[in-house]
Amino acid sequence: MTEKLYDADPYGREFDASVIKKTEYKGKTGYIFDRTFFFPEEGGQTPDQGFVNGFKVTDVQIKDGEIIHFVEGELAECATVHGVIDFEHRFKNMQCHSAEHIFSGLVYSTFGFNNVGFHLSDNSATMDYDGFLSDADIESLEFKANKIITENRKILAEYPDPEILKNLSYRSKKELSGPIRIVTVEGVDVCACCAPHVRLTGEIGVFKVISSEKYKGGTRVNYLAGFRALEDYRQKQDALLEISRLLSVKRGAEAEAVAALINEHQTLKYDYLNIKNSQIADKIKKAKESDSDYLFLIEASEDSEFMDFYAKSAREVFPAFSLFFGNDTEGYKFVIEGKISAKTAAEILRNRFSAKCGGRDNSVRGSVNLSKKELEDNFSDLSLLSEG
Numbered sequence: 450m451t452e453k454l455y456d457a458d459p460y461g462r463e464f465d466a467s468v469i470k471k472t473e474y475k476g477k478t479g480y481i482f483d484r485t486f487f488f489p490e491e492g493g494q495t496p497d498q499g500f501v502n503g504f505k506v507t508d509v510q511i512k513d514g515e516i517i518h519f520v521e522g523e524l525a526e527c528a529t530v531h532g533v534i535d536f537e538h539r540f541k542n543m544q545c546h547s548a549e550h551i552f553s554g555l556v557y558s559t560f561g562f563n564n565v566g567f568h569l570s571d572n573s574a575t576m577d578y579d580g581f582l583s584d585a586d587i588e589s590l591e592f593k594a595n596k597i598i599t600e601n602r603k604i605l606a607e608y609p610d611p612e613i614l615k616n617l618s619y620r621s622k623k624e625l626s627g628p629i630r631i632v633t634v635e636g637v638d639v640c641a642c643c644a645p646h647v648r649l650t651g652e653i654g655v656f657k658v659i660s661s662e663k664y665k666g667g668t669r670v671n672y673l674a675g676f677r678a679l680e681d682y683r684q685k686q687d688a689l690l691e692i693s694r695l696l697s698v699k700r701g702a703e704a705e706a707v708a709a710l711i712n713e714h715q716t717l718k719y720d721y722l723n724i725k726n727s728q729i730a731d732k733i734k735k736a737k738e739s740d741s742d743y744l745f746l747i748e749a750s751e752d753s754e755f756m757d758f759y760a761k762s763a764r765e766v767f768p769a770f771s772l773f774f775g776n777d778t779e780g781y782k783f784v785i786e787g788k789i790s791a792k793t794a795a796e797i798l799r800n801r802f803s804a805k806c807g808g809r810d811n812s813v814r815g816s817v818n819l820s821k822k823e824l825e826d827n828f829s830d831l832s833l834l835s836e837g
């Protein structure tokens with residue numbers, strides 16, 4: 450068993466240890482020390498970061514009480530090594546994890562719901578509960594949690610005697626064996642937990658729920674605490690300032706201004722589509738003046754998004770038409786309609802021109818790689834597609 454130095458001293462940063470052995474774990478070589486300040490990946494929390502003998506620690510895992518360190522370098526068995534943990538990173542984890550205990554304790558005492566899942570990484574933290582929490586519930590609990598933070602209550606981590614433990618009521622996610630570590634937030638929560646915690650709730654600074662959603666019949670709550678919450682606040686503040694600058698609106702009026710902008714955009718888009726539609730209709734009516742009963746048209750690729758407008762207008766005045774949108778380099782999208790059988794025409798287009806197409810009744814659409822000249826040579830009338 451590795452001595453978990455972080456159990457008694459969550460603020461420790463540097464330590465000396467002996468390399469007990471080199472080991473293989475999930476295809477990687479790692480090292481087990483007699484003692485460590487590195488908290489492994491455990492209980493939903495990602496591992497500590499740092500260095501051992503100047504080598505970067507890439508991962509820390511725990512198996513049967515032995516803590517395995519993976520480092521970017523070779524360590525000799527029996528050697529004495531010096532480890533340094535990234536305490537800034539560790540402290541942020543402590544802030545978030547202690548905040549979770551406060552919130553989960555409040556959820557349990559207020560609603561009787563259990564914390565059934567926990568995940569803590571560098572940029573996100575989630576807590577899952579086996580009951581539904583409304584937005585109002587969450588807002589009220591968030592306020593209470595922050596109040597407890599400001600009250601600077603004590604947080605204790607200890608291994609109680611089995612006799613005391615027997616009569617202790619505490620939250621726990623699973624059946625535990627061996628010595629059980631109990632983390633108590635004074636007057637708020639008692640919970641079995643293996644992770645390092647801050648010693649006073651005031652060190653958490655702030656607790657903020659980011660979002661919540663229904664999850665597996667209960668509720669998943671995304672949150673941040675401490676410096677990570679501050680960083681998130683800073684990013685959101687920057688984004689909001691940028692929006693207010695771009696829209697030239699006062700702080701606090703951003704959402705209203707964005708809604709107005711979307712509204713205006715939709716009106717303009719509607720107007721634009723109407724204009725475009727009537728331009729297309731005019732163009733096609735003009736083509737009809739030649740008194741032909743077949744329309745052959747090649748348009749720029751930008752107009753392919755209006756293919757349906759073109760087809761609709763063409764259908765009104767021409768018994769048959771071929772519409773192509775594109776250019777010689779990128780190929781052409783097309784719709785061909787009237788006086789053809791879709792099935793036969795599609796087959797001919799595929800076999801003769803390797804077109805990708807499909808259709809039904811008397812209408813085929815798809816894409817083809819031909820030149821403008823080839824389109825003119827083959828589709829200036831529909832005789833080719835009417836074969837068979």
Ligand SMILES: [Zn+2]
Pocket residue numbers: 492546550641642643644
């Ligand atoms: Zn915990």
